[in-house]
Amino acid sequence: MSSHRRFATKGRTLEHLRGSLQSARIAPLARISQAQWRRGAQSWAAQIERELGPPPWIVRSSCAREDSAHASHAGEFLSIPNVLGEALVRAVDDVFASYGPCQADDEVLIQPMLHGVVRAGVAFSHDPGTCAPYRIINWTEGPDTSAATAGRPVRTWQQAAHSRRTTPPGLAGVIALLDELLAYFDGAPLDCEFAQTSDTDGEILWLLQVRPLILPRPPETAERQAGRLHQIEAKVARGMQPHPFLMGNRTVYGVMPDWNPAEIIGIRPKPLALSLYRDLVTDAIWAYQRHNYGYRNLRSFPLMQPLFGLPYIDVRLSFNSFIPADLDEPLASRLVDHYIERLLAEPALHDKVEFEIVYSCYTLDLPQRMKRLAEAGFSPREREQLAASLRRLTNRIVHPQDGLWRADAAKLDVLQRRRESLFGSTADPLERVYWLLEDAKRYGTLPFAGLARAGFIAIQMLRSLVGVGVFSRADYDAFLASVSTVSGQLARDRGTLDRTTFLARYGHLRPGTYDILSPRYDEAPDLYFDWNRSSGAAASAAPPYSITLPQMRELVKLLESHELEADPVGLLEFLQAGIELREQAKFAFTRNLSDALALVARIGEQHGFTPEDMAYCDISAIKELHVAALDPVAVLRHSIEQGRERHAETLAVALPPVIAEPADVWAFEWPASAPNFITQKQVTAPVTDCSELQRLAGRIVCIPNADPGFDWLFAYPIAGLVTAWGGSNSHMAIRAGELGLPAVIGAGEALYRCWAGAQRLHLDCAGHRVEVLA
Numbered sequence: 001m002s003s004h005r006r007f008a009t010k011g012r013t014l015e016h017l018r019g020s021l022q023s024a025r026i027a028p029l030a031r032i033s034q035a036q037w038r039r040g041a042q043s044w045a046a047q048i049e050r051e052l053g054p055p056p057w058i059v060r061s062s063c064a065r066e067d068s069a070h071a072s073h074a075g076e077f078l079s080i081p082n083v084l085g086e087a088l089v090r091a092v093d094d095v096f097a098s099y100g101p102c103q104a105d106d107e108v109l110i111q112p113m114l115h116g117v118v119r120a121g122v123a124f125s126h127d128p129g130t131c132a133p134y135r136i137i138n139w140t141e142g143p144d145t146s147a148a149t150a151g152r153p154v155r156t157w158q159q160a161a162h163s164r165r166t167t168p169p170g171l172a173g174v175i176a177l178l179d180e181l182l183a184y185f186d187g188a189p190l191d192c193e194f195a196q197t198s199d200t201d202g203e204i205l206w207l208l209q210v211r212p213l214i215l216p217r218p219p220e221t222a223e224r225q226a227g228r229l230h231q232i233e234a235k236v237a238r239g240m241q242p243h244p245f246l247m248g249n250r251t252v253y254g255v256m257p258d259w260n261p262a263e264i265i266g267i268r269p270k271p272l273a274l275s276l277y278r279d280l281v282t283d284a285i286w287a288y289q290r291h292n293y294g295y296r297n298l299r300s301f302p303l304m305q306p307l308f309g310l311p312y313i314d315v316r317l318s319f320n321s322f323i324p325a326d327l328d329e330p331l332a333s334r335l336v337d338h339y340i341e342r343l344l345a346e347p348a349l350h351d352k353v354e355f356e357i358v359y360s361c362y363t364l365d366l367p368q369r370m371k372r373l374a375e376a377g378f379s380p381r382e383r384e385q386l387a388a389s390l391r392r393l394t395n396r397i398v399h400p401q402d403g404l405w406r407a408d409a410a411k412l413d414v415l416q417r418r419r420e421s422l423f424g425s426t427a428d429p430l431e432r433v434y435w436l437l438e439d440a441k442r443y444g445t446l447p448f449a450g451l452a453r454a455g456f457i458a459i460q461m462l463r464s465l466v467g468v469g470v471f472s473r474a475d476y477d478a479f480l481a482s483v484s485t486v487s488g489q490l491a492r493d494r495g496t497l498d499r500t501t502f503l504a505r506y507g508h509l510r511p512g513t514y515d516i517l518s519p520r521y522d523e524a525p526d527l528y529f530d531w532n533r534s535s536g537a538a539a540s541a542a543p544p545y546s547i548t549l550p551q552m553r554e555l556v557k558l559l560e561s562h563e564l565e566a567d568p569v570g571l572l573e574f575l576q577a578g579i580e581l582r583e584q585a586k587f588a589f590t591r592n593l594s595d596a597l598a599l600v601a602r603i604g605e606q607h608g609f610t611p612e613d614m615a616y617c618d619i620s621a622i623k624e625l626h627v628a629a630l631d632p633v634a635v636l637r638h639s640i641e642q643g644r645e646r647h648a649e650t651l652a653v654a655l656p657p658v659i660a661e662p663a664d665v666w667a668f669e670w671p672a673s674a675p676n677f678i679t680q681k682q683v684t685a686p687v688t689d690c691s692e693l694q695r696l697a698g699r700i701v702c703i704p705n706a707d708p709g710f711d712w713l714f715a716y717p718i719a720g721l722v723t724a725w726g727g728s729n730s731h732m733a734i735r736a737g738e739l740g741l742p743a744v745i746g747a748g749e750a751l752y753r754c755w756a757g758a759q760r761l762h763l764d765c766a767g768h769r770v771e772v773l774a
Contacts, residue, residue, distance in 0.1 A: 007185070007212050011062035011109035017184070017207065023177040024194065024205040028052050030110045031062065034102045037092060045088045052112050056082045059091040062109040063099050066211070082113060114206060118142070119196040121154060123174050124213060125182050126189040131215045132652045133161035133222045137174050156750060158654060159667030160229055161222035168669070170196065173205045181210055189213040220652055228649060229665050232307050237662040239305070239314060246301075247329065248336035251316035252343055253305070253659040256351035256725065256746070258318040259286060261304055261311035262657070263705050263725040263746075265514050268650050270615040271643035272600070273514035274311060278304060279437065279619055280445045280593065282313075289449035290321040293404055294393040295360075296332070297325065309650030312659065316340065318353070322360040324389040331382050335359075338376050347658040348674040351726070351746045354456060359386060361457045362394040364558050365467035391563060397454060398461075400570035405454040408447035409581050412588045415443035419592060429599045429606075430626040436596040437619070444589025451578070451585045458578030459734075461571070470554050473680060475545075480737040482545040483576055485583040487711045487735045494715040499531055508594040509587075511710050516597045516615050521712065523598075528712040530693050547572065579734060607633050609640065616643030657748070673748025676726070677765040678736040684762045684773065685719035687755070700763065702756035714739060720763050721745075722770075724752035744770060 007013055011031040018026045030048050037044060048057070061077035078098035080091045088110075095108050121139025126132065137157045157171055167175050174194055181190055192210040196203050240250045255262035259282055265273045282304035291297045298321045304311050319339045323332045342357050343349060349356045359370070370383050378386075397404050418439050422432060462479060465471040471479070490506055497505070507522025521528055547555070547568065555568040566574060600622060604614040614636075621639035625632050656668040688699040690713060700720035703710055713721070714735065721743040726732055736743035742763045747755060751770075755761060760773040 007188075007190075007210075009062045009064055009105065009107060009109075010060065010066060010209055010211070011107055013210055014109070014207070017210070020184070021180065021207065023173060023180045024207040026207050027111045027114065031107050032092070032110070033105070033107045034096050035104070037096065037108070041089050041092070045085075045092075048088065048110055049085060052110065055084045055088075056113040057088065057110050058113050059083050059088070059095050060109040060111065061095055061098065062107045064103050064105045065099075114195055114197055116197045116199060117195050118198045118203065119170055120194065121174075122191055122193050123178055124189075124191045125178050126213055126215060126219050127158070127654055128213065128215060130652050130654050131217050131219045132225050132654065133219060134225075134654055135159050135161065135163075135175055135178050137171055139171070139174075154750075156670040157667070158670065160225055162226040163666040165663050165667040167667070170203065173203075177205060177207065185212075189215055189219055225652065228308060228653065232653070232655070232665045233662045235305075235307065236659055236665060239316075240662065243316075246316060246320055247323070247333040248316045248319065248340055250340065251314055252340055253307070253312040254315055254343075254350045255310070255312055255657050257313045257315050257343075257353045258321075259303060259313065260351065260725070260730070261313065263723075263730060265311060266512075266705060267310055267725075268647075269309070269311065269514070270517075270647055271309075271618050271639075272516055272615050273512070274306060274309065275619040276437075276514050276593070277311070278302070280441055280589075281449070285441055285445050285449060287321060289446055289453065291325070293450060293453055294325055294396055295321055296323045307655060307665075308653050309646055310653055310655055312655075315343065315353075319358060322354070322358045324386075324393045326392070327386065327389045331385060334378070334382075335386070338373070338378075343658070344660055347660065347671050350658050352674070352676070355460065355463075359390060361397075361460055362387065362390040362562070362564065363460050363464035363467075364470075364562060364564075365464040366390070366562075368467065394457065395565045397457060398564075398566050398571070398574045400566055400573075403454075403574065405451055405574070405578065405581065408450035408454075408585070409577075411443045411447040412585055415439055415447075415588055415592065418443065419595075429603050430622065433596045433599045433603070433622055434626040436592045436599070437623075440589050440592040440596070444585070444592055448582070448585035448589050451581045454574070454578040455582030455734075456578075458575045462575055465555075468558065470551055470558065475551075477679060477737065477740065478542075479545040479575070480579075480734070481542040481740055483579045483734075485580055485734070486587040487583060487714065488739070490711050491714045491739075494529065499525065508591045509711065510594055510597075511712075512705075513590055513593065514597075516601055516611055520594055520598070528693075529715060545572075583734070603632075604636065607636055609636055613640050616640045616647060618643060670750045671748070673746065673751060675747045675751065675768075675770075676733055676745040677763075677768050678733050678743040678745060679740055680766040681740065681742040682762070682764045682766065683720045683742045684760070686760050687722075687758050689756070700761050702752070704752070711735065714741075720761075722747055722752065722755055722761075722763075724749060724756075 011029060014026050014029055015031065028051065030051055032044055058079065058081045060079040063077050066077065078095045080095060083091045092108050096102065099106055119139055119141055121137060124136040127134040127136055138154045140154050157168060159165065159167065177192065177194065181192060189212065190210055191213045193208040195206045195208055197206065236253065239253065242249055255267055261277060265277050283302045284299065286303045287298040287301060291299060298317060301317050303313060303317055305314050306312065316336065319336045323335060339357050343353065354360060366387055370387065373383055422435055462476060466473060466476050493502055493505065503522040503525055508520055510518040510520045512518030519527060552568050559566060559568065559571065600614055601611045603622065604611065617636060617639045621635050624630065625635055656664055657671060659665065683700065685698060685700045687702060688695045689702055690696070696713070696716040696718055698717065698719050700722060701713060701718050702722045704724045705726065710732070721732065721736055721741060723732060723745050724747055726745040730745060732743065733745045742765045744763060755770060755772065758772045762771040762773055
């Protein structure tokens with residue numbers, strides 16, 4: 001690289017580019033070193049006005065420590081916009097002062113303020129997260145050039161280097177600018193700040209800054225990226241075709257619908273976690289449960305279909321599985337197509353499909369909710385046919401004596417007995433892992449899936465009581481607060497039980513339920529709990545909810561008119577049991593899973609592999625060692641090596657939360673999400689993550705996933721909760737409702753990054769609003 005094509009200070013780099021840049025303009029500039037400024041500030045101020053024209057100007061940092069190949073120091077030093085003539089000297093002094101001790105080549109950059117700015121932002125030649133050559137543009141419409149760098153919500157466009165997809169209007173020039181800068185700097189990763197102004201001749205693109213982009217590892221080539229994306233595109237294109245055994249003309253892929261893998265295992269799980277989730281839930285168990293509860297038979301269809309390791313749900317499969325088995329096929333097929341069209345029209349609903357899109361159970365407000373079907377052209381006869389089918393299905397599930405959920409609840413006792421018997425036997429670690437997981441499916445995740453369905457119906461029915469006016473929103477919150485879940489009991493027990501007894505009961509929990517590298521509570525108790533202080537959350541259980549006599553009378557009428565077989569007492573028992581047993585089932589099967597993970601770690605250590613190594617091992621390798629006579633070191637090494645190679649590919653892929661068409665794998669705008677606001681409360685508090693126990697009290701805690709293993713957080717008096725992933729019926733949503741804790745569940749990646757990076761937030765759950773205060 002020639003000397004003039006190396007990155008220098010902000011001002012010098014822009015000066016070198018001014019004479020050669022074709023895709024954008026660079027505003028006139030003046031550079032002043034501190035030595036020059038000290039020799040004659042007033043004369044320099046007069047010269048600047050002669051060279052740059054009248055104010056306002058922007059006085060920008062151009063420190064030698066900025067924008068180096070080792071550290072960017074982005075935002076560390078001062079820049080002052082809208083400086084008028086008499087304020088110039090003070091502004092330059094203030095910018096130099098922000099450097100601290102100055103070096104000989106430190107300088108200040110002064111340019112005219114741009115007028116008529118219609119769009120501004122920052123652009124990257126490579127994705128800092130994946131180190132892959134994705135062109136990323138963060139921008140806002142309007143004159144604020146600082147929003148994209150200040151952590152406020154912005155729009156984001158991302159496209160692969162060899163993407164053939166049309167770039168949105170207004171951004172094509174920014175892509176061309178990135179390509180020209182990459183060529184100028186011999187392919188060195190970079191990021192730049194830009195603005196676009198509008199005048200009578202159209203829009204003009206301005207380069208405000210360019211600097212090296214520091215990546216944690218060398219970037220991969222555009223050709224390697226393209227080869228991988230071609231394979232993903234082909235897989236998605238196959239899935240978009242009609243299928244002989246499925247209804248619906250096409251599909252959509254998402255990381256949050258149905259069994260929401262982004263919430264449970266994350267969007268880039270390691271191979272062991274991914275294979276366990278497939279084995280325990282998404283390969284077969286999910287479909288068996290749906291069929292058992294009266295929905296269509298989707299057995300032999302894997303629900304989750306990883307795209308180079310990123311876990312996506314086949315949404316057409318999911319929507320097929322929510323169709324009652326006795327509904328005639330022409331109507332069922334139209335419904336699936338309608339559901340998919342609705343999700344395509346409103347992709348922000350991807351984590352709310354069961355509440356906002358699909359009709360999967362009968363509720364007291366179903367006739368009102370079905371108005372959307374009428375608007376979509378479904379006839380009164382078709383709507384009544386669907387309602388009758390949902391009524392029959394729901395009655396079988398919630399029946400006071402014979403409800404399907406009761407048989408599933410009984411299986412949890414079988415799971416515990418078999419687990420105790422297994423650990424009381426002489427079975428070796430391989431055999432124990434095998435049977436812990438087999439039992440976890442048959443007596444754990446299968447009944448959990450059924451009880452989770454019952455829990456969903458309970459929440460849906462509870463919402464409908466509000467919808468038809470039997471309950472107020474305060475009644476809804478009071479009912480949820482009265483529910484006694486395992487999680488609530490954990491928080492109370494933390495304040496009353498001694499350490500040994502507490503860990504004996506809850507020690508198997510871990511924040512990453514499927515992650516072998518996530519320590520169990522009993523493996524690292526000091527990581528999760530401060531045993532020297534009593535728990536601020538150890539309050540007594542909320543009193544039982546009592547329905548009033550007028551509410552009881554109204555509910556009797558409604559149940560009779562809707563031909564639902566439960567009486568008010570039986571319905572309320574179901575609502576409570578559905579929510580409580582879902583959490584109890586999860587608690588039970590995760591004990592088997594957590595013990596299996598501990599044994600997998602031990603098996604690895606016996607053969608010279610660390611837990612970090614075993615995180616890349618597919619669970620099928622462990623099962624194969626149980627059933628076959630093989631060299632364990634060779635089998636494990638092969639699986640680990642293959643897992644590492646595959647996960648390296650996973651880390652290089654970025655895909656949207658919802659894939660609506662094959663071209664989405666090449667380029668997409670990160671969608672605006674619709675977070676789930678829990679409770680009607682407000683809170684203003686500092687923000688923290690969960691890494692430091694002493695910082696939790698009185699703060700809004702931000703965690704990526706709504707995993708039940710994070711229940712230990714509720715042993716601290718936190719002020720609020722924000723998660724990147726999670727639905728309105730997720731574990732953390734229910735837990736926050738039970739505690740009356742203001743929470744924003746499932747903010748989505750873009751909003752989560754913004755809010756988690758803030759210092760102070762205001763959560764207004766009733767107003768569905770989050771405000772960054774600092």
